[in-house]
Amino acid sequence: MATSVLIADDQRLVRAGLRMLCEAADDIDVVGEAADGAQAVRLAAELQPDVILMDLRMPGVDGVIATSQVMAARAVAKVLVLTTFDDDDHLYPALAAGAAGFLVKDTGPAELVGAIRRIAVGDFVLSPHLLQRLVSRAVEVGAPRDVTTAVPLTARERDVLRLVVQGLSNQDIAVALHLGVTTVKTHVSNAAAKLGAQNRVQLAVHGYQLMA
Missing domain, CATH: 3.40.50.2300 (Response regulator)
Known part of the structure; x- marks a missing residue:
């Protein structure tokens, strides 16, 4: 069974690129896109994806709050943060909110696809330098x-x-x-x-x- 993914990012081009990358893998299926955190929370409840690719900097409800709300709703989804910002002010709040992984956007395509697969089966994923x-x-x-x-x-x-x-x-x-x-x-x-x-x-x- 394919891993279902919801993409949450306020930049349309980023969402399109992530969709193309994910759908190039036979075992990953993009089931929806969200342009902000509030929409991500709604779609998480509606679509019940396996994994949410969550940006942190989004208008209105940001990625940290959205992650917290998804977790509070006991959604089946696991959140994989994918962001430009890897400083402590973003990392720690995201992990505290319940994110199951944190990658920066310069992550290679193969590494990202691998991370989605690992998150889906219950692994915890961090960029190596962040783990260190x-x-x-x-x-x-x-x-x-x-x-x-x-x-x-x-x-x-x-x-x-x-x-x-x-x-x-x-x-x-x-x-x-x-x-x-x-x-x-x-x-x-x-x-x-x-x-x-x-x-x-x-x-x-x-x-x-x-x-x-």
């Missing part, structure tokens, strides 16, 4: 270290975790370690369970502390 920034910030403010001190990770789980810390996707990790993607997902899930990480950011933070 979140990890560094968490360590700077004194995230607890004792959660990782006596965790019995296997050697392979440690190998995978080290690459998660570097910001690699499951696909990239699979290539680097010559493993199947499903195997990598299993190692990531096992490591997250052992470390008590709720998402990929927390896993990267705990991994950084463990490797330090």
Whole structure:
């Protein structure tokens, strides 16, 4: 079954480009477009897309508020923020609102399509440099270290975790370690369970502390 996508961006050309990119993939189906946050919230409820590509800077209701409202409505959609702005003033509010991913608009086409697929199956996606920034910030403010001190990770789980810390996707990790993607997902899930990480950011933070 194809992943259904709703595109929310106030620029018509951007929406058209994203539609062309998504529809070039056989397993992604664009079911609607929204020109502002309020319309995105309405269409999310009406169309029940799997993934919403959400811009942050839109007139009226912005992307952060729209994301928060979509999540509050318990929509099935997962929000993937796609924005020009990757500063903390945009990143943290978007994640706090419930976004399942955050990419900047200079992301490559293949990476974006891959991110949509990953978000659709419950993965958490961040541009690698943003993940590194979140990890560094968490360590700077004194995230607890004792959660990782006596965790019995296997050697392979440690190998995978080290690459998660570097910001690699499951696909990239699979290539680097010559493993199947499903195997990598299993190692990531096992490591997250052992470390008590709720998402990929927390896993990267705990991994950084463990490797330090």
